[in-house]
Amino acid sequence: MLRSRVLAPLFASLWLASVLALAGCAALDGVRAPAPRAIEVAPGVYMLPGLPGEVDTSTLGRNGNAGFIVGATGVLAIDTGTSYLHGRALLAEIDRVTNKPVRRVLITHTRQEFLFGAMAYRERGIPIAMHRKAAQLMAARCENCLKTLRRVLGEEAMQGTAMFKADLEFDTGAELDLIGRPVRILYFDHSSGPGDIAVLDVQTRTLFAGGLLDWKRIPDIQDSDLQGWHRALGTLRQMPLDSIVPGHGPKAGREAIDAVDRYLTRLEARVLELLKSGAALSEVPDAAALPGFQDWDQYETIHRRNASVLFVRQERQRMFE
Amino acid sequence: MKRALACCVLAGLIGGLLPLPGIAAVGGLPAAVGHQDSSPEWDKLREKMFGSRKIDATSGKVQLIVPLRAAYGASVPVKIVSKLPQTPSLYVKRLYIVVDKNPSPVAAVFDLTTEVGQADLETRLRVDEYSHVRVISELSNGELHTDSRYVKVSGGCSAPPNRDQLHNIGKTLMKMPEGVKMNAPTPVDLQVVHPNDTGFELNNITVMFIPPHFVRSIKVTYGDRKIFDADLDFSIAENPAFRFNFVPHGAGELKAEVEDSKEGHYVGRLTVQPSD
Numbered sequence: 001m002l003r004s005r006v007l008a009p010l011f012a013s014l015w016l017a018s019v020l021a022l023a024g025c026a027a028l029d030g031v032r033a034p035a036p037r038a039i040e041v042a043p044g045v046y047m048l049p050g051l052p053g054e055v056d057t058s059t060l061g062r063n064g065n066a067g068f069i070v071g072a073t074g075v076l077a078i079d080t081g082t083s084y085l086h087g088r089a090l091l092a093e094i095d096r097v098t099n100k101p102v103r104r105v106l107i108t109h110t111r112q113e114f115l116f117g118a119m120a121y122r123e124r125g126i127p128i129a130m131h132r133k134a135a136q137l138m139a140a141r142c143e144n145c146l147k148t149l150r151r152v153l154g155e156e157a158m159q160g161t162a163m164f165k166a167d168l169e170f171d172t173g174a175e176l177d178l179i180g181r182p183v184r185i186l187y188f189d190h191s192s193g194p195g196d197i198a199v200l201d202v203q204t205r206t207l208f209a210g211g212l213l214d215w216k217r218i219p220d221i222q223d224s225d226l227q228g229w230h231r232a233l234g235t236l237r238q239m240p241l242d243s244i245v246p247g248h249g250p251k252a253g254r255e256a257i258d259a260v261d262r263y264l265t266r267l268e269a270r271v272l273e274l275l276k277s278g279a280a281l282s283e284v285p286d287a288a289a290l291p292g293f294q295d296w297d298q299y300e301t302i303h304r305r306n307a308s309v310l311f312v313r314q315e316r317q318r319m320f321e
Numbered sequence: 322m323k324r325a326l327a328c329c330v331l332a333g334l335i336g337g338l339l340p341l342p343g344i345a346a347v348g349g350l351p352a353a354v355g356h357q358d359s360s361p362e363w364d365k366l367r368e369k370m371f372g373s374r375k376i377d378a379t380s381g382k383v384q385l386i387v388p389l390r391a392a393y394g395a396s397v398p399v400k401i402v403s404k405l406p407q408t409p410s411l412y413v414k415r416l417y418i419v420v421d422k423n424p425s426p427v428a429a430v431f432d433l434t435t436e437v438g439q440a441d442l443e444t445r446l447r448v449d450e451y452s453h454v455r456v457i458s459e460l461s462n463g464e465l466h467t468d469s470r471y472v473k474v475s476g477g478c479s480a481p482p483n484r485d486q487l488h489n490i491g492k493t494l495m496k497m498p499e500g501v502k503m504n505a506p507t508p509v510d511l512q513v514v515h516p517n518d519t520g521f522e523l524n525n526i527t528v529m530f531i532p533p534h535f536v537r538s539i540k541v542t543y544g545d546r547k548i549f550d551a552d553l554d555f556s557i558a559e560n561p562a563f564r565f566n567f568v569p570h571g572a573g574e575l576k577a578e579v580e581d582s583k584e585g586h587y588v589g590r591l592t593v594q595p596s597d
Contacts, residue, residue, distance in 0.1 A: 133525075140525035148450070194525070278498050280564075281445060282388065282398035301392075308393035316486060316560060319494060319514060 033060045036089055038097050039251065042204035044070040044181070046097060047245045048090050050113065052217070052297045060157050061149060064113030066090050067208055067245050069201050070098045071179030077105040077126070078199050078208045078245075080117030082149070084160030087117025091124065102126045103178045106185065107166070108210025108247070109196040110137040110223065112145045118164045129168035131187060134195025137223065139165075173197070188212075188232035193223035198236070205242040212236070215249035215256045217297035219263065221306045226264060233261045249297065266290050267303075271310045275318060284311045354471045360453055362421040370417070370427075374465055376457060382466040383413075383458035394474035396445045396558040401456050403440035407433070413440035415459040420556050422452035424521065428556035433549045436568055438506030443564035447519070447556050448474050483559060484524075489514045493579050493589025498564075501596050506566035511541070511589065513562075513579050519555040536561050538580045543593070544573040569593050 038046040048066040055061035066079040075098060081087045094102060105121045107114055107130040115138060118128050130138075143163055150158045173187040182202040192211035199208040212232055213219070236257050244252040270288050279287055288307030293299060357378055359367075367376070386400040403413050416431040433440050446454065455469040492514040499508050513536055520533030535555040541548040548567045567575065577589040 136528055137525045139528045140523035151450070280398065280443070281396065281562075282386070282400060282443075285388065285392040304392040308396065312393070312396050312560070313483075315512075316483070316514075319492070319512065319560075320486075320489065 033062060033086070033089070036062075036066075036093050038068075038093050041067075041243050041245060041251050042201065042206045045201050045204050045206045046070070046094075047251055048093060049250070050248060052249070054298070054301060055113075055149070055152055057153060057157075060086070060153055061113055062086050064111065064247060065245055065249075066114070066117075068094050068097075068102070069179065069181065069183060069199075070100060071181030071183075073180035074101050074103040074178065076176065076179050076183055076199075077102050077121070079108055079114040079210070080105055080121055080128075082113045082116050083153070083158050084117060084119045084162075085157065087120025090117060091120055100179075104129055104168075104176075106130065106197070106199055107134065108199065108208065109193045110134045110142070111193075111211065111220075111247075112142065112149060114210070114247070115142070116146065116149065116161050119160055119162055122164065127167040128164065129170065130166045131195035131197055132169040132171050133190075134193065134197075135166050135169050137194055139163075188235060189228055190225040191229040191232035192219065192221075194225075196223075200239075200241075205240055206245065207236070207239075207241050207243070208245045209236075209256070210247050213244060213246045213252070213256045213260050215244070215246040215252035215259070216295075217246075217249040218293065218299055218302040218306065219247075219260055220302050221264070221267070222309055226268065226310075229264060230261060233257050263290075263293055263296075266292070267306055267310060271307055272314055274307075275311060275314050279311075281308065281311060284308050354451075354453075356453075356470050358453070358471070360421045362426060363419070363453065363455065366419065366421075366426055371457075371465060376465040376467045378467050378469070380466050382460075382464075383416075383456055383468050385454065385456045385468040385470055387454050387470040387472050389470060389472060391448055391472050391474045394448050397448045397454075397472065397474070398443065398445050399454060399456075400443045401441060401458075403458060405440075405460075407435040407438055407440055409435055412461050413458050414461045415457075416440065416442060417455075417457040417459070418444070418446070418556075419455040419457070420446055420448055420452055421455070422450050423447065423556045424449075424519070425554045425556060428554055430552045431549050432551070434547050436543065436546050436548050437566050438568040439566045441564075441566060443562075445558040445562050447558050448472055450474065483516065486514050486560075487516065491515065491579060491581070491585055491587030493577050493587050495575060495577060495589050495591040497591070497593075501569055501593055503569055503571075503595050505568060507569055508564055508566055509575065509591070511539070511563045511565070511577055512560055513539070513577075513587070513589070514560055515581065517555050517557055517559045517561060534581060534583055536579055536581050539563070540578045541565070541567070542576050542578075543567055543569065548575075569595075571595065 036048045041047050046068050050064045051059045051062050053059045061082040068075050068077045081090050104127050174185045176183040184200040186198040196211040198210055198212055241254055244256050246252050274287055284307050285304035382404050384402040391397040412435050413433055418428040419426050420428055428446055451473050453469050454472050458466045495509055495511045498510055515536050517535040518531045522531050524531050536553050539551045572594050575591040579587040
């Protein structure tokens with residue numbers, strides 16, 4: 001706040017031009033969050049990396065990766081960030097890389113760090129598209145996520161962020177011919193989440209994996225159907241993929257598919273073992289330790305939660321066996 | 322920029338008004354909250370529930386065990402340990418569980434008899450946001466003792482409510498995880514299949530509110546003896562689960578009568594045989 005005050009007169013002189021007003025906000029935003037820097041993972045395909053760590057005032061909850069594909073006639077953006085300000089920062093970075101217009105933004109799954117930047121895209125008139133089931137899940141629960149984000153990150157960081165309705169909702173995978181470059185939406189039915197999609201750049205065989213794959217970070221199973229998720233990973237394994245932009249973590253190769261599959265399998269086995277041994281829920285987060293994964297980001301939080309979530313699920317199933 | 326400044330000022334004002342003991346952190350969360358601190362919610366509730374009666378937070382007669390960093394807010398395991406035996410001359414008569422910040426903070430009131438043998442209890446709570454969880458133990462001589470923990474729930478989106486087992490609603494299962502101990506406190510796990518809908522959740526297919534529907538009370542008896550009655554609210558997690566003790570004095574039937582907020586009545590039974 002003090003810093004903003006010092007900067008205010010400086011920017012006041014530039015306030016006339018609306019373009020510079022935008023820059024002012026970016027600077028305000030930059031006070032606490034580093035600007036996202038696009039990484040070209042394949043020709044014309046960019047990743048906008050999120051930050052490792054938790055949702056707190058040091059990361060501003062900007063933990064998810066976003067990205068974009070630049071075609072001959074336009075840009076397809078993938079995921080919107082955590083807040084209106086984050087969305088604006090992502091769009092500013094897209095603008096820095098290319099002057100082609102953003103034709104659409106796809107939201108891969110219903111997690112706060114992928115969808116709450118949407119208002120920045122709407123402000124620019126960019127149509128927001130997501131799977132119908134992802135949109136339904138968002139409508140059902142994300143008011144609460146937003147409330148939590150405001151509480152944790154503060155009003156300033158979350159200014160301009162609001163619940164929204166997607167402009168386009170779809171039910172199946174599709175071939176997109178929007179930007180003069182073929183892009184495929186992959187939908188696997190209920191997998192890591194009920195409406196989770198992945199986005200494939202056909203030419204470079206680059207996959208934006210959304211909720212389906214994280215790399216060196218514990219995947220979150222809260223919304224998952226684990227069987228469906230394993231099936232989806234099996235399908236991905238058959239596909240010729242050269243690089244993967246995971247939902248969280250650095251750029252990955254095909255090995256991310258096996259890594260996530262292995263994590264899910266180990267988690268299921270360990271939790272079932274605990275359930276059969278009569279463990280209490282209170283012991284589960286500690287007892288479900290999986291040493292092979294302890295250097296993955298969020299092992300201390302998401303893994304412990306995953307174990308609890310799965311324990312309660314398996315317990316429910318076993319009540320009827 | 323102006324808007325941002327206005328927000329800061331506003332946040333400052335709100336921060337100044339909140340009678341929180343800690344200093345407001347950047348994001349607006351209190352920086353340091355003690356486990357034994359009160360809260361505005363508890364100050365009010367305490368007055369309503371107990372008037373001006375003294376509540377002893379230092380006696381150590383009751384202990385609350387809660388993971389301080391709850392892995393999963395929708396089902397936070399809590400354990401109450403009583404540091405006195407249930408004798409006819411002095412026993413734990415009631416246990417109250419309170420979650421300060423929940424929309425309906427009184428999660429459970431257990432009315433206990435000496436037949437529990439040892440007034441220890443475990444259950445699972447919904448904890449929506451950073452909140453104190455409290456237990457208040459009322460002894461048969463009228464004394465009140467308390468213990469509390471400030472629980473941090475790991476943030477993010479919550480899982481959509483589970484709708485898989487609605488056809489099994491009310492099914493009540495009991496088991497004795499450590500076997501039968503004649504004339505001694507014997508632990509029992511009791512679980513009721515029930516969504517325990519709060520009324521605040523939206524169905525993620527219809528995007529309409531799921532009406533409140535939750536377990537209201539459980540009465541547990543052994544033969545003709547009352548073990549305990551529990552008045553419950555939707556702060557108890559989905560598929561309400563309890564671990565309690567009872568003292569079997571011979572073969573008999575343990576019975577749990579469950580009633581929910583839509584007048585559903587369900588019964589769980591467990592035959593208890595002395596082990597060899």
